[in-house]
Amino acid sequence: MATAGMRSLYRRWLDRRMPAARQQQLTQRRIFILPTGYGVFFMVIAGSLFLGGINYENNLIMALSFLMTSLFMIAILHTFRNLSGLVLRAGRMAPGFAGTDGALELVLHAGDQQAHTGLWLAYPGAAPEEVSVSPGEEKNVWLSVPLRRRGYNRAGRVRIESRYPLGLLRAWSLLDMDQACLGWPRPLASEECPAGGGEQLQGQYAGRQRGSDDFQGLRSYQEGDSPRQVDWKAYAAGRGLHSKHFADPAEGWLWLDWSLLPAMDTETRLGRLAWWVLALEQRQQRYGLRLPGTELPPALGADQRRRALDMLGLYGENIQGGEH
Template structure:
């Protein structure tokens, strides 16, 4: 028996996405937003819709049965829902939400966004949520004359680079009868780096270990005496060891060495395993080289990052590793 699987229609989602894109325009695409009349949206919540339906039924019953008590209850319920709409708008107005920075992660950990929230007037029951990820939403009970920082986890666990979608700022204050919301969409991408896998490539391990333990590689120079070699005709007389000549009657020349850190080279083709395993091993090597403060380069199938060191170089290498063969949203 053949079982057919039908995909969920995406027409409604496409319509919602188009409306949201047209709605956002440029007034929500920023790193900081202060909620005001042109960036706040207010509608009855699901509970508010049911409440309004009951009020309407009471109104119809009161007219049909000419019952003043039922009519009074209907009017009172309408007043409550209108009052809730006005109070919900007033509660959110003046709230400032600012994006501070993103915390990238290593798979399968999720990246996070750090936010700063402040308001001059009391603001109740605020929620920050990412699309289709309410379980990781950030809930704030009350904001008043203070700066609150919160972290919002994103639903990304696979390696890649992800451009941020609109983050929803919402409140159901008061009574849960209304939905007051707005959006903020920072122009920022977050990265999920490959999982760190200890490499089995002995060449790479030795290279990093030698730099970590000894931290030096010998090069011909003038820093430190290393050995004596036989004098050749083309050599000058400046470095002849006259002390040894006096003892042995042989012309010996002093050879010096300076000591410089060796540059590590990490190559995608020199590690083993499938793509994810190779990237995980390279990620391990890059992190180890960064901790050892040595110069290193990274060679990937579609990119070459030249030799350098430091935090920015480390971040650049990790970002390149996260994007190998990936075209994430």
Template sequence: MAQARLKQLVRIVRPSSQGEAVVDGRRIYILPTRYGMVFGVLLVTLLIASINYANNPAFILTFLLTGIFVQAIFHTWRNLLHLHLRPLYADRVFAGETTFFHFRLRGAGDRAHYSLQFGFREQAPVLADCPASGETEIQVPFQTRHRGLLHPGRLIVETRFPLGLLRAWCYVETDMEAIIWPRFLDAPAEQGEAANAGSADGDRGRGTDDFTGYRGYHPGDSLAHVCWKALAGEKGLLVKQFGGDRVKQIWLDFDALDETSAEIRLGRLAGAIRALASQPVHYGLRLGEREIPPDKGEDHYRKCLDALALYGGSP
């Protein structure tokens, strides 16, 4: 009961049913920065000196600077007010690399938001501006360490605009997650059982031996088969087609590896998949009770690595 009440007191910006988070005034924290505290000490010193010497110009300067400070409080708070933030997606990367969480920002009406800083706890932040009556996309980095599903936690949005005397910030609950692939280890491309397939992928279908012509690009096609010369000649995005009577197939089997550590096995398989993706072969994956049939292309590449990332949960 007490814990539930405590959660209600914490000011967190939560996304709506449409998935968009809007920063309202009651969710914004604001405190002076180090420069703001020095500025406050200066104001107190000026006030004491003005009273001590009964100096009217000193009074005017003190009240003028105080008014500027009060206005800075309002404008710093207002720079976060009604900021719209929509989570998009997260990049898939290997463990140890930096993934990026993508967000779309939208301002309120015709008012722009300047010098906004976005970052997760203990991670490097990124700076961005949100134009008036427009949208912009940002990429917030996160340094990964382990494979599996990564939950980055709450996004911290802050600003020190316009004078740097105050820091206003809020916490945004994003509920985002990223799939982090195992840290790949150098491995021979042909780890596992090799086989040759015939007519199903021969001259009447897809192969790897002889060039047979061009066709339009389909999502998931290997970039190694894209005809870049045709693209440079403004002929569109074309993909080279190959035929042949035999297509090499390779099975990657988790249980067939000698290493005792499951993480090392997953790293070896990730390295083998990474190497095979750039070769004209079809590869399949046997991972415990799960079996992914041999295939190739970007979609198959991600499917295999996703299976490795989610195997047995996070380490």
């Protein structure tokens, strides 16, 4: 109980001190610094040398212990400097399925005169990434973020830490980059494809999608040539997808449709649809997607898959921070 209270107090203090922003510079206010265990060990050695110097009345040993102490103090400044001045900018995001990891991009920018070496960045719950930025350079890192739920997962505070140059001290900052990562619904396998055949077989897209380099220069093709009709009813009845109709991608498309799923909770519906997006993608079957209020025109390929999954992930979410 007490620790939970402390933690929320700490979090509120952090929020006041370092509010969320999509671009931030590491300044004095934002950097914390403490010795590492190794730094403590180093100072213990320096202390024991001091005692040795006293006991053997050996001024040089004492001087060496003072030099180690001074080096430690100078290292505070250098470690601090290694973080200070770094500019971080929130970048793109790479969504993933809920329950797995997504990734967020951070762009690090160093000033003209200053390098930032050996930085470790991590979002809570994920493995850190190491990066160094040379003076005047811009570097981007992708940090993985655990996606606990479908929809936008707020990433929390990114921890940026460095022990460079001597490893005696750890300087770090916890920045809220105002980033969120989209979690797609976790795919749920199902036998029945929630799809209806496209009655509307003619459209603006048809011609375009069929086009490929082979057609260049052959004017004989006429836009709107109908492909053969598919027996959608049989398919919708659940007789499986191994029909020869799917062999030719140019021949038709399916509409994955929310309303075709029997009454079940939202997440399950989205999960089924996601599974079918993947399944159709794997079978090279063109598909469109209909959710209440939105619609994705039929197509095939990585872009379509991404758009469809995004749409599922975003369903019912307030649009926020989804710049990508």
